[in-house]
Structure formats: structure tokens, C-alpha cells
Amino acid sequence: AQSVTQPDIHITVSEGASLELRCNYSYGATPYLFWYVQSPGQGLQLLLKYFSGDTLVQGIKGFEAEFKRSQSSFNLRKPSVHWSDAAEYFCAANFGNEKLTFGTGTRLTIIP
Amino acid sequence: GAVVSQHPSWVICKSGTSVKIECRSLDFQATTMFWYRQFPKQSLMLMATSNEGSKATYEQGVEKDKFLINHASLTLSTLTVTSAHPEDSSFYICSASRGVTNSPLHFGNGTRLTVT
Numbered sequence: 001a002q003s004v005t006q007p008d009i010h011i012t013v014s015e016g017a018s019l020e021l022r023c024n025y026s027y028g029a030t031p032y033l034f035w036y037v038q039s040p041g042q043g044l045q046l047l048l049k050y051f052s053g054d055t056l057v058q059g060i061k062g063f064e065a066e067f068k069r070s071q072s073s074f075n076l077r078k079p080s081v082h083w084s085d086a087a088e089y090f091c092a093a094n095f096g097n098e099k100l101t102f103g104t105g106t107r108l109t110i111i112p
Numbered sequence: 113g114a115v116v117s118q119h120p121s122w123v124i125c126k127s128g129t130s131v132k133i134e135c136r137s138l139d140f141q142a143t144t145m146f147w148y149r150q151f152p153k154q155s156l157m158l159m160a161t162s163n164e165g166s167k168a169t170y171e172q173g174v175e176k177d178k179f180l181i182n183h184a185s186l187t188l189s190t191l192t193v194t195s196a197h198p199e200d201s202s203f204y205i206c207s208a209s210r211g212v213t214n215s216p217l218h219f220g221n222g223t224r225l226t227v228t
Binding site for chain 1: 153
């Protein structure tokens with residue numbers, strides 16, 4: 001079955017520390033992959049996307065993600081987090097139609 | 113960039129009444145719009161896919177008579193929660209697509225519905 005998995009429900013990091021949020025997918029081919037961020041009570045903002053080509057994609061707000069076919073992963077990274085990065089992060093995939101399948105989300109908490 | 117406007121941002125209604133939520137694409141024509149429901153601290157669950165000029169396609173387990181979707185134009189889709197009950201209280205989010213398979217969806221800011 002087609003699915004998106006985010007193994008970490010909640011992650012806490014110190015401000016200035018590096019961050020990696022994990023995302024794995026289950027699909028016979030390479031889906032279109034996205035990372036979205038959601039602040040409390042808000043909609044979703046697109047951080048970055050991967051369709052093909054260079055497996056390291058750059059996004060907004062200093063985020064990047066690396067697609068690894070061998071691991072069916074699309075992990076999100078940021079070298080130095082800021083307090084404003086605290087939010088819910090969703091990995092999503094398009095498995096060949098316009099629908100998005102979302103992971104369960106990872107809540108990021110930043111401590112001073 | 114593309115903008116999707118969702119209105120209202122929050123609404124409180126009494127049990128048994130109906131509530132309409134609007135989703136508008138402000139600077140592009142959205143051939144397809146999607147309606148999601150999100151429970152607290154959970155992910156987004158797709159409720160239905162709305163195509164302009166045709167009937168919406170509902171996901172399994174979603175009551176089409178309960179959640180009426182209308183996509184009358186390329187810039188507007190509406191979700192009406194009919195005969196609302198407290199268990200319908202949730203965060204509803206719409207998204208719009210330009211119609212290209214790999215196009216990232218643009219999301220509205222959501223509507224917080226509370227049914228008392």
C-alpha cells in the first residue's frame with residue numbers, strides 16, 4: 001500500500017542546534033515528495049519539494065531535504081534551528097495523481 | 113505566489129445547524145480542490161476531491177450527505193457541514209491544485225469549527 005511514515009512524533013532540539021526530521025514512503029516507484037510546515041491553528045506552508053533530478057533540494061527558511069531512493073526516504077534538515085521553527089512538520093507524497101498522502105507529522109519544540 | 117483563501121477562519125454553531133466554509137483560489141484557476149479534516153495533534157485526512165463542474169469524490173467513510181461540497185467555479189469551492197453535531201468539531205483545511213500532477217498543493221489557513 002502507498003503510505004508515508006514519519007517515525008518521530010515529537011522532537012525537541014536546542015536553538016542553534018541542527019535538525020533532521022525523518023520521512024519514509026512506501027511505493028513501487030518514486031513519488032513526488034513534499035515537506036510542509038504548520039503553525040498552530042494555521043494552514044500548511046510548502047517548505048520544499050522533490051520531483052526528479054538533484055536529490056538534495058533546497059527550500060525556504062534554510063531547510064533542505066535529501067531524497068534517498070535506496071532507503072525510500074526524504075529527510076528534512078536544517079543546520080541551525082531558530083525558535084521560530086517550532087511547529088508541526090508534515091511530509092507528504094503524491095503517488096501519481098493530484099492527491100497528497102500525509103505522514104502523521106512531527107512536532108518540533110525548540111528550547112533556549 | 114499562489115494564494116488560497118479560506119473563510120471563515122473559525123465558527124461556532126449550535127447542534128443541528130449547518131455551516132458553510134468557502135475556499136477560494138485568489139490568483140489561479142483551480143481545477144481541483146481538496147477538503148481535509150484535521151483532529152487535534154493529528155495529520156490531515158482527505159475528505160473529498162472537488163472538481164469544477166462535477167460531483168465531488170468522497171473518501172471512504174466520509175458521509176456525502178453530511179459534508180456537501182460544491183465547486184461551482186474555477187476559483188471557489190464550498191464545504192457545507194449539514195446538521196452539525198459536536199463530533200463534527202474539527203479543523204477543516206482546503207487546498208487547491210492547478211491541475212498538474214506534480215504541482216504542489218496550496219493550502220488555505222483552515223477553519224476551526226466548534227459545534228456546541
